[in-house]
Amino acid sequence: MAEEVKLFRNWSSPFALRIVWALKLKGIEYETILEDLQNKSSLLLQYNPVHKKVPVLLHNGKPILESLVILEYIEETWKQHPLLPEDPFEKATARFWARFNDEKLLPSIRDASTKQGKEQEEAIVQVEENLKYVEEKLKGNVFFGGETIGYLDLAFGWLANLVSVLEEVTGLSLTASGKFPLLSAWMQNFSDAPVIKECWPPRDKLIIKYQAMIEKYTAVAAPK
Amino acid sequence: MADEVILLNFCPSVFGMRIRIALAEKGIEYEYREEDLKNKSPLLLKMNPVHKKIPVLIHNGKPVCESLIAVEYIDEVWKEKAPILPSDPYQRAQARFWADYVDKKVYAAARNVWATKGEEQEAAKKEFIEILKVLEGELGDKPYFGGETFGLTDISLIGYYCWFYAYETFGNFSIESECPKLIAWAKRCMEKESVSKSLADPHTVYDFVLGVKKRLGLE
Numbered sequence: 001m002a003e004e005v006k007l008f009r010n011w012s013s014p015f016a017l018r019i020v021w022a023l024k025l026k027g028i029e030y031e032t033i034l035e036d037l038q039n040k041s042s043l044l045l046q047y048n049p050v051h052k053k054v055p056v057l058l059h060n061g062k063p064i065l066e067s068l069v070i071l072e073y074i075e076e077t078w079k080q081h082p083l084l085p086e087d088p089f090e091k092a093t094a095r096f097w098a099r100f101n102d103e104k105l106l107p108s109i110r111d112a113s114t115k116q117g118k119e120q121e122e123a124i125v126q127v128e129e130n131l132k133y134v135e136e137k138l139k140g141n142v143f144f145g146g147e148t149i150g151y152l153d154l155a156f157g158w159l160a161n162l163v164s165v166l167e168e169v170t171g172l173s174l175t176a177s178g179k180f181p182l183l184s185a186w187m188q189n190f191s192d193a194p195v196i197k198e199c200w201p202p203r204d205k206l207i208i209k210y211q212a213m214i215e216k217y218t219a220v221a222a223p224k
Numbered sequence: 225m226a227d228e229v230i231l232l233n234f235c236p237s238v239f240g241m242r243i244r245i246a247l248a249e250k251g252i253e254y255e256y257r258e259e260d261l262k263n264k265s266p267l268l269l270k271m272n273p274v275h276k277k278i279p280v281l282i283h284n285g286k287p288v289c290e291s292l293i294a295v296e297y298i299d300e301v302w303k304e305k306a307p308i309l310p311s312d313p314y315q316r317a318q319a320r321f322w323a324d325y326v327d328k329k330v331y332a333a334a335r336n337v338w339a340t341k342g343e344e345q346e347a348a349k350k351e352f353i354e355i356l357k358v359l360e361g362e363l364g365d366k367p368y369f370g371g372e373t374f375g376l377t378d379i380s381l382i383g384y385y386c387w388f389y390a391y392e393t394f395g396n397f398s399i400e401s402e403c404p405k406l407i408a409w410a411k412r413c414m415e416k417e418s419v420s421k422s423l424a425d426p427h428t429v430y431d432f433v434l435g436v437k438k439r440l441g442l443e
Contacts, residue, residue: 050325050358062314069320076313088300092288099290100274133274 005030008044008056010037012201012209014158015067016055021154022071024195026078068098071151083151097137097144098155105130106158109174113166113210114217124172131180134159138182142189153190160187160196165206169214229254230282232268234261236432238331238383239291240279241422245379246295248418250302292323295379309376319370322362323380329355330384338394338433339442349395353402360406367412374416378409382419385410389426390433 007023007030009016023030035044035054047056047063057064057073064073075083084091108130111123134156137144144152159175167176175184190196231247231254233240247254259268259278271280271287280287281294283301288294299308309316333355336348359381363369369377388399388410400407413419437443 059314064314064317065321066324069317069324072320073313073317076316088297089283089286089288091300092293092297095293095296096288096290099293 003029004058004060006033006058007031008033008035008041008047008058009054010035012206013037013054014162015053017161017199017201018067018154018157019055019057019070019074020199021149021157021196022074022083024199025083025149026074026081028074028078068095068102068155071154075151083145083149083154085145085150094144094150094152097134097152100130100133101155105134109163109166112172112174113170114214116218127174128179131175131183135180135183138186143186149190149193149196153186157190157196159183160190161200162206162210163187165203165210169207169210227252228282228284230257231255232257232259232265232271232278232280232282234259234278236387236424236429237278238387241383241386241424242291242379243279243281243294243298244422245382245418246298246308248422249306249308249374250298251305252298252302292327292376292380295376299376307373307375308379310370310373315370319376322359322369322377326359326377326380330381334384334387334391337391338437339440341442345395349397352391353399356399356403356406360403363405363409368409374413378413382410382413383423385414386423386426387429387433390430393430394433394437 005023005028007016007019009020009032011034020032033041033043035041037054040052044054044056045052047058048065051065053065055065055067055070057070059073059077064070071083084094105127108123108126112120112127115123137152141147143149144156163174164176166172167174175187178184191200229247229252231240231243233244233256235258244256257265257267259265261278264276267282268278268280269276271282272278272289275289277289279291279294280289281297282288283297288297295308309319330352333348333352337345337352340348366372368374369381392399414423
């Protein structure tokens with residue numbers, strides 16, 4: 001029976017990119033439906049009425065939502081090129097760090113990029129603390145998954161894509177300082193992997209997008 | 225070899241209740257340790273150095289942190305009895321999505337109900353009820369969120385039921401009048417021993433919240 005796999009995403013969402021990478025690593029054929037997040041399609045709203053967000057994976061007409069949930073679904077449905085370890089403790093550890101990324105690391109980097117003054121200073125301290133944990137996890141490994149790219153590389157993957165963009169736009173030095181050599185090496189190795197490289201959103205477009213976003217935050221915060 | 229299972233917890237925590245329910249469902253013997261959150265034990269700080277929070281499940285000396293991750297871990301290790309997640313990948317995705325929805329939405333909205341006053345509280349109550357109604361809609365006419373059997377989504381939400389008395393008293397409203405089907409579901413869950421023995425007493429929770437409000441000057 002022919003499988004029908006569709007992915008609703010936009011051109012830049014780091015969460016949606018996780019799904020693109022997973023599908024490509026497993027060699028799954030799929031159709032992309034590109035969304036304009038300022039003008040969401042009625043189909044997207046129909047399939048994700050609760051959060052109204054990308055990514056949405058549609059498999060034989062059934063929607064799966066939330067990027068980490070989708071990754072687990074892909075892993076359980078298509079068994080080739082496993083992304084998660086088999087051992088329950090190692091699996092739990094990978095899931096823990098993926099959540100850490102979504103709930104702690106990503107928000108701290110967002111805050112460091114968009115806040116001002118003392119709040120920004122505090123956010124930067126937080127980012128450093130968070131990145132130390134990530135650096136620690138890479139000891140003895142090329143990728144978070146070991147020898148090959150796995151679930152946790154896909155969860156952290158947005159760092160390889162966006163940290164240098166944010167550094168260029170804000171002038172902040174998050175990893176460029178060389179404080180996190182293993183992380184910097186991983187970012188390079190990850191970006192260079194063929195499957196990952198071919199899906200990279202264009203850097204110049206990202207610079208424009210994040211410049212506009214940060215200007216908007218700064219304008220709102222600045223006292224007149 | 226006998227398994228050594230320890231749970232570091234704090235009695236009113238809805239997150240700790242999830243792990244307690246999962247362990248009870250599987251009939252796992254474990255050592256329960258109550259933490260004093262104002263004076264966290266060296267073991268807690270060692271086992272959860274990143275967040276320094278309860279609950280922490282420690283299995284043969286190795287920590288599993290974050291309650292939903294621990295519940296899935298329990299399901300995978302003790303897989304012969306009382307499955308918590310269904311076997312079908314799509315249904316598993318649904319269960320995980322709704323457990324994630326509970327995590328993203330319920331805690332913060334519920335906290336605003338008891339931690340605010342006046343207009344802010346009215347808005348908080350409205351938002352909280354809206355979230356419960358979404359969950360009620362997902363439940364529909366099924367006995368449990370997963371269908372015929374009690375599972376992950378039920379476990380993620382049911383702990384909040386023993387906090388309802390505190391929310392209703394501090395918020396001066398009735399959750400049952402707004403979400404009768406959800407309350408019926410909660411009572412159905414409470415008929416299970418794994419649930420009734422794992423939830424805190426609503427009056428204990430109320431006293432705890434009162435204590436927090438006083439400490440934070442929120443009365």
